[in-house]
Amino acid sequence: MKMNMRKSLTLVLAGAISLTLLAGCGGGGSPSETISSGSTAPIQKDSAILATSGEPTRFFPCGADGSNGNDYLVLNNIYDTLVFLDADGTIQPCLAREWSVSEDGLCYTFHLQEGVTFHDGTPLTAEDVVFTYDLSVQNSTGKALIINYDRAEAVDDSTVNIYLTAPYAAFLNGCASRAGGIISKAYYEQAGEDGYQSAPIGTGPYKFVSAVSGDTITLEAYGGYWREPAAIKTIYIKTMTDASTQIIALENGDIDAIRSPSISSCLNLNEASGATWASADSAGRVTMYISANSGQPGENADFRKAVQSAVNKEDVVQGATEGYATIIDIDMCPSYSGHPSGYQVVEQDVEKAKEFLASSGYNNEEFQIIVEAGTVSDTTAQIIQAQLMEIGINCTINAVDTPTFNDLWYAGTFGAMIRNTSSSLLDADGFLNYFMATEANYAQTLNNQYPRTQEIYDLGMEAREAQDDARKELYLQMVDICTEEAYEVPLFSNPSTMAYRSALQGMKVYPLGVVYFYDWSW
Structure with a gap:
């Protein structure tokens, strides 16, 4: 659909x-x-x-404080990356005129453009690339975007090898991200991060x-x-x-x-x-995640399926975006690399939703949807609230500021939440982020403690190393679990x-x- x-x-x-x-x-x-x-x-x-x-505020791509979407306006124009993510989602050459990948997927070799200089006139060399990557992965943003990075080495002035700890199919997407903006080693050693922030130079x-x-x-x-x-x-x-x-x-x-x-x-x-x-279509998708935590109505699978079957996505898109959006049936945007096909789709069926609700034993308990106030998610929630009330669900909306929303989200204190989630890598791997509460470098949260979370997580980690059709098959299994169990109701890809x-x-x-x-x- x-x-x-x-x-x-x-x-x-x-x-x-x-x-x-x-x-x-x-x-x-x-x-x-x-x-x-x-x-x-x-x-x-x-x-x-x-x-x-x-307002853009961060002008240094490798900084410990990370960056946000506004900072792109400066970062993506001052700094070049090894490869470039075009508007159609394809990876194109940039500072790297060509590249190759080893058979085991653990080594990427980049051959640099000739005649590239930084804004202070000094030439770009492979050592600048090595220095950038080694520095970038020391902060949380770099770790999240340049995944499985092990080390880099300068083969010569115009050739760089980057080694991974394990294969990662979306590695080039990370190279094209804000964390991959190449900085000058010599200038950084002279000015430091503060100097780079106040007077940045790149090759852009x-x-x-x-x-x-x-x-x-x-x-x-x-x-x-x-x-x-x-x-x-x-x-x-x-x-x-x-x-x-x-x-x-x-x-x-x-x-x-x-x-x-x-x-x-x-x-x-x-x-x-x-x-x-x-x-x-943007890299952001608006999805409703239904809590299965103890004490919430969604603890019962039939209740979750009632919600899933009651939502009319056409009405949501028309009301929330004036019709300018692409409906999604899995929690991925169509532009993501690795996006599978042949997945299960749940059509709206009000009578079926009422049957699921009756079999769930639901007794008019409050079903609270949390959203960030004043956002497209807030408008979306109001439309869905009316649809759920139509089948007999006592649905309320808790529209809060962003810090409060994040507190409720991490604590799992909601019946459902609607989020506009973006993936900086424009890859299917972004689907896994919601199911990573077991990962060591992610906070232990209660927002996704579904009976099959570990199964989804394991499939996702396997998909990171798989290639092409084998990778898509793993994502297909992941999204079909979420559909079968009604853990989430994907709604639309938010337009840019x-x-x-x-x-x-x-x-x-x-x-x-x-x-x-x-x-x-x-």
């Missing part, structure tokens, strides 16, 4: 946009001399202003100029970039927390793009002003959006919500 409502409309809205697809490190395009500004004469344009509601198409907290971050195209220099010479990343202000500024031409505007904001755009928008001036060329919507300014031109 898949749904892409209004996708054709989205394509029409973006139809005038020329998308340039280049292999590796984002796209690119040739700038025109001028752009049209509507009724006024053409004007010179070599800069762009992006508005974002969340843009170099850092300044950051005014709460206002604007300025990036400038690096003239010594190893490919053609970026078409847009200056980028301003402006923090604008009010969504209405963002839209007005875009329509007025005061800004040129908005990162991740809401669907409702995009639908209200006045295109006559020269603004448009585009959307695509960009709104921008129609004259801005090369706009691509990436699943992870990242923005590559190198794609852009006027």
